[in-house]
Amino acid sequence: MCGIAGMVLRRGRVAEGDLARMAATLAHRGPEDTGHYVSDSFGIAHTRLAIIDLAGGHQPIFDAGKRYALVANGEIYNYVELRAELEALGARPQSHSDSEVALHGWAHWGRDSLKRLHGMYAFALFDHAQRELWLVRDRLGIKPLYYARLPDRLLFASELKALLPALPSTPAIDPAALAQFLQNQASSGRETIFRGIERVLPGEALRIDAELNIEHVQYWRATDVKPRELTHEQAVEEWEPLFAQVMREHMRADVPYGVFLSGGVDSAVLLAQIKRLHSQPVRTYSIGWSDARQTDELDGAQRIAQLLGSEHQPIRLSSQQVFRRLPRCVWAADDLMRDYACLPTLALAEAAGRDLKVVFSGEGGDEAFAGYGRYRPAWIERRFKSMRYPGSGGFRARGELDSSWARRLFQPVLRDALEQHRAPFVRAWAQTPAEWTDLQRRQYVDLTTNLPDDLLVKADRMLMAFSVEGRVPFLDHRVVEFGLSLPDALKVRKDSGKVFLKRWAESFLPADHLWKHKAGFHVPVGEWLRGDFLAALAQKLPRNAAILEWCRPEAVTALLARQAAKHDATREVWSLMQFAIWHRLFVEGGGSRAVPGAEEDPLAWL
Template sequence: MCGICGIVAVPEKIGINDSSAIEKMMQAMFHRGPDGKGVFRSDGILLGHQRLAVIDIEHGKQPMYSADKRFALVFNGEIYNYLELRQSLTQSGIVFSTFSDTEVLLQLLIKEGKHALNKLNGMFAFFFVDTFTGKWLAARDHFGVKPFYYANVNGKFIFASEIKALLKHPEIQAEVNQQGIGQYLTFQFLLGQQTLFANINKLEPAHFIEGELSGAQVPARYWDLDFTVNEQVSEQLLHEKLTSLLEDSVKLQLRSDVPLGTYLSGGLDSSAVTAIAAGYLDAPIKSFTGKFTEYHGFDESEYADDVARYCGANCQHIEPSQKDFITDFNQIIYMLDEPVAGPGVFPQYRVSAEAAKQVKVILGGQGGDEIFGGYARYLVGYLEQALKGAIFETQEEGKHLVSLESIVPNLPLLKQYVPMLNQFWKEGLFESMDKRYFRLTNRAPDIQSLLSNDTLALLDQYHPFSQFESIFNGANTHSYINKMTNFDLQTLLPALLQVEDRVSMAVSLESRVPLLDKRIAELVASVPPGMKFKGGKTKALLKEVLKNKVPQNVLARKDKMGFPVPLAQWSLQGPVAEFIQDVFSSQRARQRGIFSQSALQNIGRLGGVGARQLWGMLCLEMWHQIYIDS
């Protein structure tokens, strides 16, 4: 796990400022790789690398280049199937000088170029260049676990693992992307390649970009999920295949030359990863869970403890405080580069910081909700579909996936989501699938009363539904559950993985996500929807194969939490309330013009504002202060 950066242009455009900038860019990402650094220089090419040593600690240094220095590579991540790839390359006559996955990737790229992407199982972002021809290739992994940002400036292609590193280059300025503000207020993440910074893009998951010293081509996709259903598969065979893939993915991701552990929330996904991992280790695995005990409904550590006892793990509890929130908040926003997702990033950061004191690699359960259908809003969507089908006798998916009779036993999951149901059913009932799911993901209505007239005009000018619709209806499927999960895989998941990457790398901890194995995703995409979302039961398929791997009370949970934070309660009184008041009462915040003056004046008395909305406001304001004002 590392930080990579680079500057590429025709030789006459590379000057002394670029040589100085590459060092500053690396220093800005020191946290990503404190174990070593390196720079590669060639005509028109500057590559930088900060290393977190995990595999072949002694010899895996980067930038790595071929013996004749023709080919050079900077790489961030892990190739989990590197031993299998190495064996195949050795059989073809290639001789290796290290035992690192970096050298395997280098040799595979030399041999096969962009076609090597189809053989990789891992999390990765890399830049590979042929110094003789000046041709280069950059790519990002299938789900976007590892980041890759870039800017085209004055004939230079400049890239880095984090935006803060790009901003160290004197020719890149921190300017606000107004359309990005509109997207953030709508979804609390950005669609496509946009960032909140004007003229700075992100390479999307499962995409590559090629170029020469004179410039870059348009990014292209190298992998996508195929939702063609395998109607012939039996449930027994499917369960056997999925069990085998889950076990193999965890086993591959346990490859490490340094101590490792797991995140363990007590939810199904992290419990599954911890339990499977524990079965492959001789000593009890170290696991880490966060909790808040001040208020009811913010502590699921009893489930984490049950899992730990069940599989013999050593579970450690971390309880972040209001003081921690105030101490950490600015650092979290700085590390994120741009705000995304919800307040769960705060306890994630705290848990990662504690875990980093004992392990260098950590496995988590990220991705399970998106692949297996775990969000409550999927059930909300199907509850409406079942009502629509019963009333109008419609069959939008070819046949009824979920009937009213079958969905009833699973509806208690929605008990804590009654406010969302009230909002969801206010208007547009029984509209098309895309319009209804847009309403389930659109956060703008929850915050509109807090926005200034200028910001409301911006939202009117920006029409997010058209871009939403193209993604939602882009998959080769008529299935509602497949459309919903595919949208989340392409949009929400990369945002959550941005959080996963930043909070772990901020403390020099490598985070791995075994459920995000492309083989698992491909198998589940081919499963008949009725089997995957049987009776509207979230994660029906995953729960079936985990019956003998995790405690029964974890399988039967109906109180999905998702690392909740008592931010709404903290905001009413006490040190966090005072901190929030200070942020929004500042002259900069009042002159910003994003939120209405009445909202800023009454921020401590906005009882109707939930933690998610308050977090979105707070993050956006502090992001401006850290990155734009300064």
């Protein structure tokens, strides 16, 4: 796991100092090594967290003829097989790094090499002969990659915060993206919260020439998956060798690894498979509350850890210990998104980072195998919502803000943008093939919106804030293609989702664990936003620069009074507070403010 950055200038030579400053902003992603390369108007930089080939994996990487130079973030899991194939074709790798196979693969197969890669990755490849730069992101968007095209240059980086110091000024906020944050938890698609900074999309490669022209190449689409008619037994026969190979590839590392054990199905399945394929005990981590009033899943995680013989470390934190991580959490994410689970995930990453560089987690299981309750609405609910909220089959129909507050709180430009918050979901729904079922369409919408722009931002940034690499086997593209293709009847029934995975796992995990109602990890946001803290917040928030620009201060004051009296405006208050902290860090501070400590008073960052 690493960080990458760089630039292409229309005229002139890239200054090495500019690359060094961008790379320094990504030091948390790769604290062990740094490197850069400049060829006139092209420059690339890298920060390294060594996972494979600890001694020989320095980047940038070059081929023997020095035509290509590459910097990469992530892992190419099938590097062993690709290396053997490339050596048979005459390639002579200089290291045992997994990233080097991407370089030699490109040299032999060009852009077709992308279809051969298994893994999570974002890389930049410079071609001296063609004087062009390629930016490539993995199929599901597990690894991030952003870029900004200016009249005189193009910049790219693994995180937004690395782009900001290289821009002539802090870019304006995009009202549509801000509206999506407020209503959907995160903005989705190419556009980010900053106008002019865009995402390389999942499964996409960008070609940038010396004149800053950009060609977009989509090398993988989930919509190419064809529905299949299979029995459960036929599906299991195909699934078992497939997932075993996926796990073998994901377990390749030259450092120890662990598992985030949530108490649910997906992480338990991962631990069971690791135990089957790995002879040594694996470290596992789970998080819960020291205050017994809060709901967590420590007991379920402990049970699975004992059953499978892991070296388990339960982490118990007080409510305030978690809440005071909010400023660091907002800094780590930088791409504005609201997911309460970021806070406990950040605490888990801090604990695991003291012991390990790599952890497995269960992201993607619900999307690939239809685990969410929203995938199986009652017929009448689906019919009603599809009529009232057309364009997405009634899926992702309503925003998260109370409609009356949405009308009152915001300035006109943002209020108008809020009306279009469903656009990413409608757009994704329209991309799905006619032969797909309603369930497959719902899976696809989440796979292309909420997953890359919320859940995977959480998984990548919270872990990388403490230099930990997260591996997510359920988001191997072969697993996603398999899960999408299954008949609905194998995935859901009226009272349960993820049916195929649970039935298959009954042979090695307790049935009562697999089929129990998921209690979840309750984050007590409502308890934080009351009492003395809320009173202090009411004094500061209406006068905050972000609130004054985008909101009506008198309405914000009324919102805070409502929260104090009724405690029913938690989501709205939290959203405004988080936006204000983010604004202080990345707009007022231009990304150059000091990094918040592990635990700090959120009020200090308003």
